[in-house]
Every structure is written in structure tokens, then in C-alpha cells.
Amino acid sequence: xxxxxxxxxxxxxxxxxxxxxxxxxxxxxxxxxxxxxxxxxxxxxxxxxxxxxxxxxxxxxxxxxxxxxxxxxxxxxxxxxxxxxxxxxxxxxxxxxxxxxxxxxxxxxxxxxxxxxxxxxxxxxxxxxxxxxxxxxxxxxxxxxxxxxxxxxxxxxxxxxxxxxxxxxxxxxxxxxxxxxxxxxxxxxxxxxxxxxxxxxxxxxxxxxxxxxxxxxxxxxxxxxxxxxxxxxxxxxxxxxxxxxxxxxxxxxxxxxxxxxxxxxxxxxxxxxxxxxxxxxxxxxxxxxxxxxxxxxxxxxxxxxxxxxxxxxxxxxxxxxxxxxxxxxxxxxxxxxxxxxxxxxxxxxxxxxxxxxxxxxxxxxxxxxxxxxxxxxxxxxxxxxxxxxxxxxxxxxxxxxxxxxxxxxxxxxxxxxxxxxxxxxxxxxxxxxxxxxxxxxxxxxxxxxxxxxxxxxxxxxxxxxxxxxxxxxxxxxxxxxxxxxxxxxxxxxxxxxxxxxxxxxxxxxxxxxxxxxxxxxxxxxxxxxxxxxxxxxxxxxxxxxxxxxxxxxxxxxxxxxxxxxxxxxxxxxxxxxxxxxxxxxxxxxxxxxxxxxxxxxxxxxxxxxxxxxxxxxxxxxxxxxxxxxxxxxxxxxxxxxxxxxxxx
Numbered sequence: 001x002x003x004x005x006x007x008x009x010x011x012x013x014x015x016x017x018x019x020x021x022x023x024x025x026x027x028x029x030x031x032x033x034x035x036x037x038x039x040x041x042x043x044x045x046x047x048x049x050x051x052x053x054x055x056x057x058x059x060x061x062x063x064x065x066x067x068x069x070x071x072x073x074x075x076x077x078x079x080x081x082x083x084x085x086x087x088x089x090x091x092x093x094x095x096x097x098x099x100x101x102x103x104x105x106x107x108x109x110x111x112x113x114x115x116x117x118x119x120x121x122x123x124x125x126x127x128x129x130x131x132x133x134x135x136x137x138x139x140x141x142x143x144x145x146x147x148x149x150x151x152x153x154x155x156x157x158x159x160x161x162x163x164x165x166x167x168x169x170x171x172x173x174x175x176x177x178x179x180x181x182x183x184x185x186x187x188x189x190x191x192x193x194x195x196x197x198x199x200x201x202x203x204x205x206x207x208x209x210x211x212x213x214x215x216x217x218x219x220x221x222x223x224x225x226x227x228x229x230x231x232x233x234x235x236x237x238x239x240x241x242x243x244x245x246x247x248x249x250x251x252x253x254x255x256x257x258x259x260x261x262x263x264x265x266x267x268x269x270x271x272x273x274x275x276x277x278x279x280x281x282x283x284x285x286x287x288x289x290x291x292x293x294x295x296x297x298x299x300x301x302x303x304x305x306x307x308x309x310x311x312x313x314x315x316x317x318x319x320x321x322x323x324x325x326x327x328x329x330x331x332x333x334x335x336x337x338x339x340x341x342x343x344x345x346x347x348x349x350x351x352x353x354x355x356x357x358x359x360x361x362x363x364x365x366x367x368x369x370x371x372x373x374x375x376x377x378x379x380x381x382x383x384x385x386x387x388x389x390x391x392x393x394x395x396x397x398x399x400x401x402x403x404x405x406x407x408x409x410x411x412x413x414x415x416x417x418x419x420x421x422x423x424x425x426x427x428x429x430x431x432x433x434x435x436x437x438x439x440x441x442x443x444x445x446x447x448x449x450x451x452x453x454x455x456x457x458x459x460x461x462x463x464x465x466x467x468x469x470x471x472x473x474x475x476x477x478x479x480x481x482x483x484x485x486x487x488x489x490x491x492x493x494x495x496x497x498x499x500x501x502x503x504x505x506x507x508x509x510x511x512x513x514x515x516x517x518x519x520x521x522x523x524x525x526x527x528x529x530x531x532x533x534x535x536x537x538x539x540x541x542x543x544x545x546x547x548x549x550x551x552x553x554x555x556x557x558x559x560x561x562x563x564x565x566x567x568x569x570x571x572x573x574x575x576x577x578x579x580x581x582x583x584x585x586x587x588x589x590x591x592x593x594x595x596x597x598x599x600x601x602x603x604x605x606x607x608x609x610x611x612x613x614x615x616x617x618x619x620x621x622x623x624x625x626x627x628x629x630x631x632x633x634x635x636x637x638x639x640x641x642x643x644x645x646x647x648x
Contacts, residue, residue: 030063032095033072033087040092041152042085046071048151048194049161053085054078062092090149116153120163123147124170131174141174161195168194169202172218176211182262182280184211188218196222217282231256231279232287233265240269240292271296271327296327298357299349301337303364308339324357335360341368341646343603365582366628367595367604368646371613373414376639378611386633386640388482388574388621392438395625399633399640400433400446407433407446409461412625414642421461429463430455435483435494435530439506445491447480454480454493454508467508472498475510482529482575486536486551494527494540501530501540501553514553515540521547522555529575531583533598539583541575544568546585546600559600564590567602574633578624586619586632593622593632593643611637 038058044051046068054076056062064072064087071086111119124147130140147167151160172187191199203215220226233242235252242254243266249256252267261282267275272292279288301310303321310317310325313334317325321337330351337345342364351358376383386401395412405424409417421427432450439445442459452470454477457463468477478497485491490511491504500515501524515524529541537556538549545560560569570589577583582603585594592607593616607616617637624630630643 030065031067031072032097033062033064033074033092034095035060035062035087035091036093037091037149037153039153040087040149042074042076042083042087043071044085046073046086048088048148048164049157050086051157052155053083056087061095062087088149088152090146091152111153113155116150117159117163120147120150124163124167127174128170131170131177134177137174137178141171141178144171144174162198164194165191165198166202169199172214173211176214181214181282184214185218185221185280185282188215189221192219192222213282220284226261226284228284229258229261229281230285231258231281233267234287234289235267235269236289236291237269237272240267240272240290242267267292269327271329294327294353296329297351297354299325299328299333299335299351300357300359301325301335301362302360303337303339303345303362305339305342305364308337308342308362308364311336311338321362328358337362337364339364341366343367343597363580365578365580365595365597365603366645369593369604369606369630369643370646372629372642372644374639374641375410375414375416376637378637378639380638383633383638383640385635386620386638387434387635388436389623389631389633389640390436390438390444391623391625392442393440394442397623397625397631398436398438398444399621400430400436401633402432406430407436407444407457407461421457426457426461426463429466434479434481437483437485437491439485439489439491440487441489443506445483445485447477447483447493449479449481449496452477452480454483454491454504456506456508465508467504474513475502475504477502481573482527482531482541484530484532484538486532486538488536490551492530492532492538494530496526496528499524499526501527501538501549503551503553512551512553514549521558528573529586531575531577533577533581533583534579535581539575539577541572541585543571543573546575546583546596557600559596566605567594567596569594574619574621576623578628579626584622584624584630586622588619591616591618593619593630606643616641 035056035058040056041052042054042056044053062074062076064074066073070089074087075084123143127140127143130136144167148164151163154160168187168191172184175184175187206212233252233254233256238252240252242249242252244256245264262280265277265279267290269292271294273295275290301321301323306321308321310319310321310323312325328351333349333351335347335349345362345364383401384403386399389397389399391397397410399408400406406427407421409420411417430446430448432448433446434449435447437445444457446455448455453466453468456465470478477495480493481496482494489506491506493502495502499517500513502510503512505511517525519525524542527540527542531539536551538551540547544562545558547558548556550556562570564570569587572585573588574586581598583596587594591609592605594605595603597603609615609617616632617634619632620635621633628645631640633640
């Protein structure tokens with residue numbers, strides 16, 4: 001038999017209605033309540049002081065349809081009458097599904113209205129005293145809260161409202177003294193909602209400005225007068241990142257406007273401890289000022305030359321010297337200063353608390369040199385087998401060679417002074433000049449390998465003194481070569497043939513001798529070069545290694561070995577030190593210049609054999625002027641050349 005389409009449609013409709021009805025019933029299951037006080041009030045409206053519809057005994061069970069704020073809407077039948085009303089949350093407890101239901105408790109003795117009121121007043125007074133004395137505030141608040149429920153036992157609705165107002169007032173005062181702004185304002189608002197006129201009356205004599213502000217704020221909330229809050233946020237230092245509820249709103253000082261008085265404020269600034277605080281605004285216009293706690297310190301970095309890149313803990317800061325790194329975190333921090341054509345400066349700095357910035361002054365040392373100018377050359381007669389070079393304090397420099405004018409003076413601009421030393425006649429006494437040095441007074445000291453002597457000339461080039469003779473005894477010399485002067489004007493001579501260093505006073509009196517032939521530390525094999533650094537430490541070069549000594553001959557450090565690799569030496573003859581105590585070696589056999597840091601670490605090297613501008617042929621002497629230029633004398637090329645730091 002064929003099915004009736006209309007009947008099928010009706011069947012589907014009925015099924016749908018049944019399902020929908022079951023969903024509605026499932027979603028609106030009644031809330032089961034158990035009354036927790038005796039004689040609990042069912043009110044006509046959800047407010048304290050409204051008309052009481054019924055009084056319910058302790059442990060009675062009720063069913064509520066829904067909850068509105070602090071009130072449950074309940075339906076019950078009493079004496080044949082159907083009642084729909086409201087019961088306060090403090091008078092009942094929700095009963096979970098399947099929870100055992102206790103038997104009704106005995107009601108006990110019935111108290112009079114006067115007794116109930118007196119009991120409430122007595123308990124409230126105890127808690128008020130605790131709040132006045134600002135002690136046991138939690139106890140006071142927990143004691144006041146149940147008194148709200150007690151007021152429902154009063155038949156006098158006006159009395160109910162007045163006592164409830166007073167309880168809410170003291171709850172608010174308790175929270176205010178605890179610093180609970182949000183809770184305080186909420187309790188004060190409850191007070192206004194119970195009885196606005198009475199609340200105004202009992203709060204008019206409160207003079208505490210903070211509490212008065214909370215009460216005023218609560219009243220405006222109750223009356224709906226607060227539409228927008230404005231908060232000015234200021235920090236010291238300024239320009240801290242300001243976040244509200246996790247969203248960045250700008251940099252301090254910042255004005256924040258909101259319709260929500262409660263929010264999470266966060267303040268962040270590099271180098272300072274972050275601030276995170278939950279705020280509850282109690283004024284329409286307010287200001288918050290924060291002094292941020294530093295967790296770091298500013299580092300001021302100056303360099304010579306300037307405009308060098310600064311790195312902090314391996315990261316490029318994007319800053320160029322001279323500059324400041326603001327609020328670097330405390331602790332060990334790796335600082336690197338880098339500039340093209342210069343060796344990196346690196347140091348681990350301990351950043352500790354202290355007044356003002358932590359200052360670092362950095363002097364960068366050059367590592368890239370380029371040819372600048374030259375004097376003489378292979379075909380020139382100006383020089384003949386030049387041996388050594390030295391600068392005086394005024395920037396003039398002197399070169400010794402085997403030409404007719406065996407000692408040549410040049411001014412600081414590089415101009416040859418042809419008349420100095422009586423046009424060279426004073427120096428005809430020299431037979432085989434090997435080394436030259438200048439003291440603080442401008443006196444010139446020259447070693448003569450052939451006569452085994454030291455010659456002292458005055459500033460004008462006149463012979464002043466000569467000392468030394470060939471031999472191995474004290475003060476005697478054998479093929480002396482390098483010579484240097486320290487800050488006290490004591491003289492140090494590389495006594496090459498005797499494999500030792502001899503120290504003299506500026507008048508030629510022997511003061512100290514050290515060293516012997518050998519390859520060990522403190523020993524020498526034909527030492528050829530000697531230099532003095534800014535610390536009055538003595539650097540001695542003996543062909544394949546450099547050694548540093550105190551002025552009394554105590555070994556400090558040694559480095560170098562024979563070879564042609566990076567930093568290795570081959571028959572090295574000349575050595576000097578600059579104003580930063582960096583050491584330059586004329587690596588004669590390898591036709592190049594080596595530059596080391598004060599600890600003997602290779603910084604750079606340059607030069608190859610040949611006549612070209614960037615090439616070097618058999619360098620014997622090396623010196624550095626006060627501008628950082630390196631001057632090299634090349635014996636077989638008969639020339640002097642200047643190398644300057646490469647321009648970035």
C-alpha cells in the first residue's frame with residue numbers, strides 16, 4: 001500500500017517538536033536549593049527591604065528557575081497559594097544532583113525581633129572595632145558578611161535596609177584598609193543599591209580622602225554617571241612601553257581612556273625591572289607615576305679613532321663611537337669595538353651599580369697599512385745601505401747609513417735638514433753605524449758596530465761623548481747593533497756579538513748586563529734589535545723571536561719562531577714600540593713588517609719582496625711616529641718609506 005505523503009510530513013513535524021521540547025527541558029533544569037538559615041525571607045522583588053512574601057524554615061528545599069545577581073528566583077506553594085519570589089544567595093546553598101538531603105533541623109527557640117536586632121548590632125560592633133583598630137581585618141570581614149543574611153529575619157523592612165547599608169559600609173571600609181580598592185567600591189555600591197538616601201546619610205561624615213573617593217565612585221556607578229575613565233601614566237625615566245591587558249598602547253607619558261575601570265597595566269623598558277599591576281580606577285580622572293627600578297647601567301664608549309661600530313654580547317648595537325649604550329644589564333658583558341682598517345678591541349666588562357655612566361675609552365690599533373711616500377730608491381745616491389731610524393719627541397726623525405752623511409735628520413714634515421750636524425761632518429767619526437735612538441732631551445745615541453762603541457750627539461748634531469770598546473768585559477761591546485732609551489734616559493744596547501743586553505746611564509756608565517748565548521728564554525743568539533715601550537719594559541729581538549724584560553733584565557714574556565708563516569720570523573733585525581705598546585718587527589728575511597699586540601699576538605703583517613709601492617726589500621729598521629705612520633728603512637733598496645693606516 002502506498003504511503004500518504006501528508007501523514008508522513010505530520011509525523012516528521014511531531015518528532016521535531018518532541019526533540020525541541022526535550023532540548024528546552026534539558027537546558028532549563030531547575031536549580032535545587034537548601035535553606036541555610038531559619039525563617040529565611042522570600043521577597044517580592046530582588047532587593048533588601050522589599051515586601052516579604054513568605055518565611056521558610058531551616059533546611060527547607062526549594063527549586064529556583066534562574067539567578068539574578070545575588071538573588072535566586074523561586075516558585076513554591078504555601079497554604080494552597082502559589083508564590084513566585086526571590087531569595088538571597090546568603091540564605092541558601094545549591095544542592096548538587098544526587099547529594100544526600102539532611103533531615104530538617106529543629107528550629108530551636110524563636111527569637112524576638114528586638115533580640116535579632118540586638119544580636120546583629122552586637123556582632124557588628126565587634127567587627128567594627130577590629131576595622132577601626134586596623135587589625136584582624138580578614139576576621140572582621142568574614143564576621144560581617146553573614147550579618148546580611150541575618151537582616152532578613154527582621155520584619156521591619158526599613159530596619160532591614162538600614163542595617164544592611166551599615167554592614168556594607170563597614171565591609172567597604174575593611175576592604176579599603178586592606179588595599180582592596182575594587183572590593184571596597186563594590187561593597188559601597190551595594191550600600192547605595194539597598195537604600196540610597198540612608199547611604200548618603202551615614203557616609204557624609206567620612207573625611208578620609210581615599211575612602212571618600214571610593215564612596216563617590218561607587219555612588220556614580222550606581223547612578224550611571226561614570227561613562228569614561230582617564231588615566232595619565234608617567235614613568236621615570238620616560239619612553240617606557242605601556243601595555244593594557246597585554247596590548248601595547250604607546251610610550252610613557254601616555255593618556256589612557258577606557259569605559260572599564262578594572263584592567264591589567266604593564267610597563268616595560270630595557271634595562272629596568274618590568275611593572276605589572278592590576279588597577280581599579282576610582283576616579284574619572286587620575287594619574288599614576290612609576291619610578292622604574294634599574295637592572296642595568298649606561299655604558300659610555302669613546303674611541304680613537306671615532307665612528308667605530310659597537311657590539312654588545314656579540315650583537316651589533318647599531319651605534320657608532322662616541323656613543324652611549326643605555327642601561328646595559330648588570331653582570332659580565334662582552335664589548336667589542338670594530339672599525340675597518342683597525343684591529344677589533346674586545347673586553348669583558350663587569351657592569352655593576354654605580355652613579356652615572358660606566359665609561360670606556362678605547363684606542364684602536366691599525367691593521368691595514370698602505371704606502372704613503374718614500375725617500376731615496378735603488379737608483380738614488382741619497383741613501384747607501386740604510387740601517388736604522390728613530391724619532392724624537394718633536395716628530396723629527398733620523399736615519400743612519402753608509403753614505404757621506406752617515407746620520408740624516410728630517411723634520412716632522414719629512415724635509416731633509418742638510419746643515420744639521422755641520423752638514424754631516426760631525427758624523428765622519430762613525431765607521432759602521434748600526435742603531436740609533438733619541439732621549440727626552442733630544443740627544444742622539446748611535447751604535448757603531450766596527451768600533452764597538454756608542455756615540456752621543458747633542459740636539460744640534462755636535463759630538464758630546466763616546467764610550468765602549470771591543471771586548472767581553474763589563475761595559476765592553478762586540479758588534480753592537482740596536483739601541484733604545486727608556487723614560488729615565490737609561491740606554492739599552494743590543495751587544496750582538498756577546499749575545500747580551502747592556503744597560504748604561506745617559507753618561508755612559510754601565511748599570512746592568514743580562515743574557516747569554518742560547519735559544520732558551522732569557523738567552524740570545526746575536527740580538528739585533530732593542531726597543532722600550534711606554535711601561536719602560538724592554539723588547540729584545542734576536543733574529544727569530546722577541547722577548548720582553550723589565551728594566552733590570554727579568555723576563556716577562558717571549559714569542560716567535562723561525563719560519564715564513566703568520567707571525568714567524570726569519571733573520572729579523574729591527575724592532576720598535578708605539579704609544580699603545582704595540583710592537584713592530586722588521587722581518588728582514590721575509591721582506592715584511594710584523595705587528596704584535598703587547599702580549600705577542602699577531603695583529604697584522606704586510607710586505608713582499610720587490611720594488612713596488614706595497615713591497616719591501618730587506619727591511620732593517622722600523623719606527624712609528626705619533627700619528628701612527630710606520631717608517632721602514634730598506635737596506636738593499638736604499639730607501640726609506642712611510643706606510644699610513646688605510647682610509648676606511
